[in-house]
Amino acid sequence: METPPEIHEEQILSILVRNRPGVLSRVAGILGRLGYNIASLCVAETADPAVSRITLTSRADRDFTDKIRKHLDKLVDCIEVADYTGTSFLRRELMLLHVTFREEERAEILRAIELCQGRILLLTEGICLIEAAGDPEHLGGILACFRPFGIRAVNRTGTIALPRRPS
């Protein structure tokens, strides 16, 4: 009998790399080769344009961070790997979503947007483009809140995070 798949908590790594062509494919290649699925991936330059930060999350077993970290440490262009899993850090994510609504639901949807601290970017007949930010739980709540109206498209940036205090 097949064992049911284990539900894993989200693991989060913050990786500083040299900002050079091909670095991301080396990082992503490690996860692919070891059979891990990326839940979210965020890459951008830091205050130093020669250095980029990659924030990577995966729902994987506990070995994940340890294994991945050792492999990342071997990458020539990898400067530092920090494992935020189980530490005190703040995380944010930005989300855009198209929500459809019927004319009689207009008041209701505006209230919902206000309640979840979303921003209306575009509002036309029957469709609304909303911006929302927060931690993943908050964004999950927002999706649940708009599902009864009808969600046509969602785009999430993926998690970014920093520890509460600089190390």
Added chain:
Amino acid sequence: MSPRIGADILLDILRQEKVEAIFGYPGANTLPVHDRIQATAIRHYLMRHEQAAAHAADGYARASGKVGVCLATSGPGATNLVTGIATAFMDSIPLVALTAQVNTNLLGRDAFQETDIIGITLPITKHSFQVRDVQRMADTLREAFDLARGGRPGPVLVDLPRDILAAPAGGDAAPCRPETRPAPPAPDASSLETVARLLNRSERPVILIGGGAKLSGACEELEALVAKARIPFATTMMGLGAVASGNGYNLGFIGTHGHELANRIIHQADFILAVGARFSDRSTSKTEEFAPLATIAQIDIDPTSIGKNLKADCSILGDIRDVLRGLLPRVERGEASGWMERIEAERAALRQGRKDPGDGPAGAFIRQVQSALPPQAIAVADVGLNQIWTLRNWQPRTPRSILTSGGMGTMGFSLPAAVGAQIARPDHAVVAITGDGGCYMNIQELATIGYYRLPVKIVVINNGHLGMIRQLQDLLFDGRLNTIALGGHVDLTAVARGFGIPSARTDLEGDTAEGLDRLRRSEGPFLLEAVIDPERYVYPLIPPGRSNMEMIYDRTA
């Protein structure tokens, strides 16, 4: 003299890195390099295929411990290197693979002979570079050499667009700068203490020696450890030859095709000190039943190798030689507690109970080939039955005297790797031992051997079949033999003569003395075709899915 260009910088760095020979194949995009190389002291060996150039550089590195260098053109030249690069990667062999590339302004446009070789080789290189500015040429190449030989060695690829190779470059390359990579971490004292304590307290210890021990040059330290602690040792296939095999503590090598004594003893061990070994599937067979009673301590320079396949109870990270030097003074073992007696009893029982421990006529033949050659001869095995017969019967007298494609199992490795080994060690006899299948896979290298008059000896054990696959079909597929017959219609002695190599044929089912004698007396290259019955297989072995304790001696077992 023509003005200096990028290719001159490249050659300057090769000279600074003390590269004496490179293995290559020219193409339109390598021409700036090939045009200038004649004027340098670097010898360029023109192989007959780029795959062979990579294997030759690999063989050069394995035989000498230096970084091997190969050079290929863009597109098909670069892709032909792939198997050779992967072979070096799996066995941690230091290699710098230089590939020419189309001009930078053509990159990404599907230009003639353009390929994304960096993308293709991403998972099989330690690192790779594309030089896009001639000013970065010198530093990039130095870094490539540092990376290839530093830490756990491996292949590094440098992609060189033609316009960068041809670009004007002022002055000499800057003088050699000191190595910038951080040295490997010094072994941690408390880990040394822990491992030494476990070793000292153990009753049935075994040292398991992997290829990493040879790569680190730690063989003297290993000899010292075995002598001081009086502990038996087994090796992996890649660890063969690390400690002189005449030593009474040698159990042989473990795994699918290894020695039964080594497999049985390591199964009973209560402590395993793994030295530069990753416990690959071919060594451990069924991992859950591997050495069930043993505490495992692992020494490796690569943190990803520790616990990769088997959980290590403790480990020491660092250069193996440094670690062993740290460990030696801490090892204090009293009189052995009957462990060696138990091993000797096991050894005697195995010797008595088995029909043929010597691999039949093939095993005898390998031992005769070794005696026909000078004592420091280097054997380069191919892959398949010939490889197992060679590794089980050749007695390596020095660590770098037996070369084999262990991790990758690349057929066709032996001929080109023997070319590289011979060029690295012109003072040593080099013999490539291959099957007919492996011989065909890089047979064009007979032309290279003949052209350069390299005194490589070539032994082809010819059974007219892909023997190891034949054995598996016999064993696991009810004897349904399919797609494995190569045929007995090829006259390999005539083929060799056609390439300018003297040859002879012998029959392993009969008297081999005359053939061996001609091999012994040959001065230049020589090919000895040794015909053998295709029913001759390698036994004992561990069938797939079984444990190291379940070696079988025939298909009915």
